[in-house]
Amino acid sequence: MGGFEWAVAKRYLSSRKRDGFISLTAILSIVAIALGVSALIIVMSVMNGFRAELMDKILGYHGHVLIQGYGGKISGYEEILKDIEDHPSIVRKMPFTESQVMVRSGDQAWGAIVRGMPQDVLTIDEMPVARIIDGDPADTSSYDSLILGVQLARRLGVGVGDDVTIISPKPIDTPFGSTLRYRAYPVAAIVEIGVFQFDESFIGMSLPLAQEFFRMPSQVSNIEVFLTDPELADSVVPQIQSKLGQRAYVRSWKSFNQALVGALQTERVAMFIVLTLIIVVAVFNIASSLFMLVKDKAADIAILRTMGARRKSIQKIFVIVGLSVGMMGIVGGCLLSWLVIANLEAIKNALEQMLNLNLWDPSIRYITSLQAIVVWKEVALTILIAVILSFIAAWVPARRAAKMDPVEVLRYE
Numbered sequence: 001m002g003g004f005e006w007a008v009a010k011r012y013l014s015s016r017k018r019d020g021f022i023s024l025t026a027i028l029s030i031v032a033i034a035l036g037v038s039a040l041i042i043v044m045s046v047m048n049g050f051r052a053e054l055m056d057k058i059l060g061y062h063g064h065v066l067i068q069g070y071g072g073k074i075s076g077y078e079e080i081l082k083d084i085e086d087h088p089s090i091v092r093k094m095p096f097t098e099s100q101v102m103v104r105s106g107d108q109a110w111g112a113i114v115r116g117m118p119q120d121v122l123t124i125d126e127m128p129v130a131r132i133i134d135g136d137p138a139d140t141s142s143y144d145s146l147i148l149g150v151q152l153a154r155r156l157g158v159g160v161g162d163d164v165t166i167i168s169p170k171p172i173d174t175p176f177g178s179t180l181r182y183r184a185y186p187v188a189a190i191v192e193i194g195v196f197q198f199d200e201s202f203i204g205m206s207l208p209l210a211q212e213f214f215r216m217p218s219q220v221s222n223i224e225v226f227l228t229d230p231e232l233a234d235s236v237v238p239q240i241q242s243k244l245g246q247r248a249y250v251r252s253w254k255s256f257n258q259a260l261v262g263a264l265q266t267e268r269v270a271m272f273i274v275l276t277l278i279i280v281v282a283v284f285n286i287a288s289s290l291f292m293l294v295k296d297k298a299a300d301i302a303i304l305r306t307m308g309a310r311r312k313s314i315q316k317i318f319v320i321v322g323l324s325v326g327m328m329g330i331v332g333g334c335l336l337s338w339l340v341i342a343n344l345e346a347i348k349n350a351l352e353q354m355l356n357l358n359l360w361d362p363s364i365r366y367i368t369s370l371q372a373i374v375v376w377k378e379v380a381l382t383i384l385i386a387v388i389l390s391f392i393a394a395w396v397p398a399r400r401a402a403k404m405d406p407v408e409v410l411r412y413e
Contacts, residue, residue, distance in 0.1 A: 005313055008304075009320035012293060025289035026325050032282035033329025033386060034336055040275040040382050041337035045372035046344070047271060051264050052373055055230075057194040059253055060128040063094070063224030064233045065240065066251045073219045074248055080223060083243050089236050092226040094121060097210045099221070102167040103203060105156040112152060114166065114203045116210020116220075122147070127191060127204075135160035135189030140206045145188035149202035153190045162187050166203070168214065183213060223248075272378075279386050282329070283393040286322050290397035294318065294404075301404050315395075315402035322394020323387075330386045334379075341372045 013026060067080065074080065077095050084090060097116035102109055120126065122137040133150050140147060146164065148156075158164055168181040185205070193199050211217055227236060233252040241250045254261065294301070301314055340347060 004309075005316045006320060009317050009324065012297065012317070012321050013324060025285065025292065029282070029285035029289055029325050030329040030332060032285050033279065033326060033390070034332035036275070036279035036282040037330055037333025037382060037386050038336040038340065039278055040272070041334070041374070041379055042340050042372070043271055043275055044268070044378050044382075045337075045341055045374045047264075047268055048373040048375055048378075049371040051268070053371060054195070054264075055261075057198070059230055061193060061195070061198055062253060062256070064227045064230045064253050065225035065237060066253070066256070067223040067225065067240070067244070067248050068251065069219075069221065069248050072221055073216060074221070074223065075219050076247070077220050077223060080244060080247060084225070084240055087236070087239070089227045089229075089232050090225055091228055094118065094224045094226075095220040095222075096207065096224065097214060097216055097219075097221045099210075099214050100169065101203070102169070103152070103156065104165045104167065105158050105162065108156045110152060110155050110200075112201045112203045114205060114210060114214075116205050116207045116214075118207050122204065122206060128193070131192050133190040133192055135187070137189045137191070137204070139188040140204070140209070143186060143188060144209055145186040145205075147189045147191055147202075147204035148187055149199035150190055150192045151196060151200035152202065153187070155200065158187055160187050160190060166213070170214075181213070276385060279382075279389060283326065283386075283389040286325050286390060287393040287396060289325070290318055290322050290394060291400070293321065294397050294401040297401075298404060301401055305404070311402040314404075315398045318398035318401050319391070319394045322398065323390055326386065326390025326394070330383055330390075333386075334383070341374065344372055 067074070069075070074095075081093055081095065084093065094117065096118075097114075099114050101112055101114050103112045104110075119138075119141050122140050124132055124137060127137050127147075133153075135147075137147050139145060146166075148158070148164070153159065156164060163184045163186050165182055165184045170181065191202075191204075193202060205213075207220070211219065225236075225240070227233060230253060233254060237250050237252045244250065304314065305311075
């Protein structure tokens with residue numbers, strides 16, 4: 001009996017001149033489901049890539065745990081580094097100073113943040129940046145020079161070897177009154193961090209040079225701590241705080257990025273729900289096409305019933321038709337999403353050239369590159385939802401077909 005049901009379902013799916021509209025509606029249903037499934041997979045993958053890239057850049061710049069001094073200064077930070085040295089989850093510690101300044105070159109001026117970092121961090125291999133645009137960060141120790149973010153360098157119109165003047169907003173007292181501190185430094189390197197807001201405000205210098213300029217001898221502003229896993233931050237923070245006591249206070253990366261992380265998570269959930277509705281609308285085509293098929297094949301159904309076909313067999317025929325349409329759409333959607341994700345950058349560049357638009361403005365979207373990360377659990381969930389919806393859309397008209405009374409149908413034939 002199973003072969004009979006599949007044979008009839010296959011015949012109903014095929015196109016004939018008399019009832020060609022049936023196969024046309026099936027094709028439209030397949031296309032609609034394929035577009036819905038591919039849209040959901042593509043958008044969720046792009047959002048996963050955006051979130052992962054953004055968090056990677058932020059955590060690479062800020063660290064997983066931040067030790068901050070009261071009043072913006074930590075004295076005796078060497079002892080703090082020794083106290084937390086043996087913690088098994090800590091892989092790296094970096095003391096640094098951080099101060100807001102005005103940076104000027106010629107007629108151009110811009111607000112920036114100066115980071116004074118240990119010299120062993122200021123190397124091509126250790127700098128927490130996406131890439132080195134020009135110069136060598138290690139030269140900061142030899143020439144008392146600076147590292148600029150790429151967007152900041154472009155705003156100021158400077159390159160490696162040019163001088164920029166740093167102006168501190170904190171005044172110093174002189175015999176002639178208070179005045180601002182300022183000093184000109186050459187640019188040793190230009191780097192791209194990968195987050196637009198960092199790239200347009202970052203100035204790096206060696207820690208001793210920053211301590212000298214900002215008058216913080218043997219002091220730092222903060223200590224960044226990097227862990228084996230960022231998710232351990234909430235459990236590690238109280239452990240570090242208990243060792244430090246009142247010398248400093250400790251914060252997790254989640255606390256100072258809480259709004260951003262929450263917004264990204266909310267956006268992912270909302271986008272998943274909205275795009276799932278596209279699949280819901282698409283499966284309506286399956287239901288409508290099957291209702292038309294049931295109406296068109298009413299006489300065939302009645303004849304099959306009089307020949308001994310059971311109600312379950314009739315129902316199974318139309319469920320097979322609906323699920324076949326749904327599965328073809330799902331497979332097509334998966335293939336389409338794979339093609340788009342594999343060629344995402346090329347598609348973006350082609351659309352930008354065709355429309356003469358910047359579709360990925362880093363000043364709006366924070367990060368400078370677009371990538372997609374496929375989470376297979378999400379893909380499996382998308383496929384499962386599409387299969388369930390396809391089954392529901394097929395089951396309703398199939399049940400109606402199974403309940404047809406062959407006597408009533410044949411009476412009017």
